[in-house]
Amino acid sequence: MTSRYSYGGDEHIFVECDEAMSLDAFFKSLSITTAIRAAQIKGVTEICPANASFQVKFDPDIIKAEDLKREIQSIEQTVGAGQSLLATRIIEIPVLYNDPWTHETLMRFRDRHQTPDKTDIEYTAAINHLDGVEGFVKAHSGAPWFVSMVGFVAGLPFLYQMVDRPRQIQSPKYLRPRTDTPKLTIGHGGCFGCIYSVRGAGGYQMFGITPMPIYDPNQQIKYLRDFMCLFNPGDIVKWRPIERAEYDEIVADVDAGKFAPKMANVSFSLDAFQKDIDGTNAKLMEALHGH
C-alpha cells in the first residue's frame, strides 16, 4: 500500500493511503493523522482522517508545503503499517428499521431510485442475496461497524461493516440524489453506512431511523453537552433493532434528559480481528453488555 500525495491548492495536502477501501487503509489513515496531531506542527490548522485517505490544511505563510509534506512522509515511515491497536469505544445505536418517515420520503423520490416497485431495504436485500427484510435486518445489525470518517455535514459518521468482504452489504446510491432526507436516517451507499445528522439532501439508500440525536448545535441534550457531535473517527457502532413503542419511549427520554447511550471503552486489535473476525466481534459485544 503506497500512499499517494497531492496538493489541494496552496493550503492542503491530500494523501490517499489506498484507492480501495479496507480496514488496513483506514487504520493507516487514522494512525498517521493521530501522529500528525501529536506532533503539533506549527502552521497546521486542520487534520482530517477519511476512510482510506486523509487531508491536512495548513497556512503556507507559516510552513512551506514541501516542508510539511516531508514531515508527514517521515511520520508515515515511523508509523509504518500502523499501530494495529486502538483504544476506542463501542456505542449502541437503536434503530427502527422500515420506519414511517424514511418510508414516506423514499416513496416521494421513487422516480430517482433503481427500483420503483421495491423499498430501499427490499432492493438492497435482493441485490445482496439476503432473505427479505428480516434477513437484511439480521445482516445489517448482526456485526458492529467502524466509524471510518466523520463529515460531509456536521457530525455525520461514515460506517464500515466489520465483517469479511463477501458478507459486506453493498448498494449503489440513488440514481439522482434526493433533495430531502429525514434527520437521523440510517443510510447506505457503496460499502458505507451512515447516520444523517441533519435533515437535507442525500443519495444513500434509506433503511431506518434512530431516535437518538447525534448532533446538537445548542448542546442541550445531556450526552452532547460536552461536545455537540457524538462521533469521532475510530468509534465502533452496534445497531440494535427496536420496535415503534421503544422508539417513542427513547424520543420521550431524550426530551426529558433521561436518555444516555449505551457505550463502553474497548481496545481493538486489527491483527486479532483479521485472524478471527467473529470472535473479536463477540468480545466487543461482551464489553458493550458489561460482561
Next chain:
Amino acid sequence: MAIRIVKPGLSTTVQDLGRPGYYHIGIPISGGMDRFALSVANWLVGNPEDAAVLEATFLGPELEFTSDATVAVAGAELPPKVDGEPRETWTSFNVKKGQTLGFDFLKGGARAYIAVSGGIDVPVVLGSRSTYTLGALGGFQGRKLAAGDELALGAGAGAAEGRTVADKLRRLPGAPTELRMMPGLYWHRITEAAGRYFFEDAWKVAPEADRIGYRFRGGRPLEFVPREPPFGAGSDPSNIVDACYPYGSIQIPGGTEPIVLHRDAVSGGGYFMVGTVISADLDLIGQLQPHAGARFASVTMEQALAARHDRQRLLNEIRDTL
C-alpha cells in the same frame, strides 16, 4: 446598542473570518465568502479585521439602528442609503440612532459586507461568530436573518466619516473571471483531451451557487480513463472511496458540471476532484452572480503563493492607508 432587521434581504447572515479546527468532524470553516471585502469593511469602521459583519447576498436588507454607529459596505456594488439618502460603497459613513440603512439594487458582484462599528455581537460558538446554516450553528440562532430579529452590537470607538478605499485597491472579479487552480487530487482520472477541454471551455455559474459551493455549466463533458472500480468507490467513473474535500476543490460528478466548494463546504464525499482553486481566488468566487462567465487557468504552487502574497500586499496597503 442594536440593529433591528426590518427586511432581511434574500440571504443575510452574520459572518467573521471563520471557525477553523472542526473540519474533521464535518463542521466547515464558514465565515465571509469574500474575506478581502470583509476585512476592508471592518477597517473602514475602526474594527479589527475579524469582527463579525453582515454578509448580504444579491439583495440588501433594511436595518434600523437603535444607537449611533459608523457603517461601511464593501464587496458587491450594493449602494447603501441612510433614510433614503445615497451613500458610497467602500467608504465609512455615520448612521444615527433611529435612522434606517437600506440599499439600492445590486449593480455588480454578489455579496456585500456590511460592517458596523463595534461588530455584530452574537455568541461565539467554537471560536467564531460565523453562521453555518446547514448545521444550524453560530451566527444569529444558526440561521439567515429574518424580519424582527434584533442584533446586539459590541462596543467600538467607531471611525471618522468618509474614510475610503481608492478604486484601484478594490478587488472585484473581471468578466469573464479567471479562476486559477492547481491541477491535482484525482486529475489522473480524466483523459488528456478532457484536461485540455476543461481549461479551454467557457463556463457559466449555474443557479445552484451558494455558500457550500458554486456549480458551473457550459463546458464539454469530461471523458474518464477506464478503470476497474476500487472496492467501496461505487460504479460511476466519477466516484472515489469517500474522501476529504479541500476548500476550493473542484469536483465534477458524472464528469459534467464542476462544483467548487466554498466556505460552508461539505467536508467530504465520494466524487473525484480535478484540483483546487487557489486561496487568493476564493474571494472572487463569492462575488460571482449566476450566469457569470468564468474560465479555469492552471497554475503552479509558486504562482499560487505569488497570488496569495499579492492579495495580502493589497490588503496591507489598504490597512496602512486607513
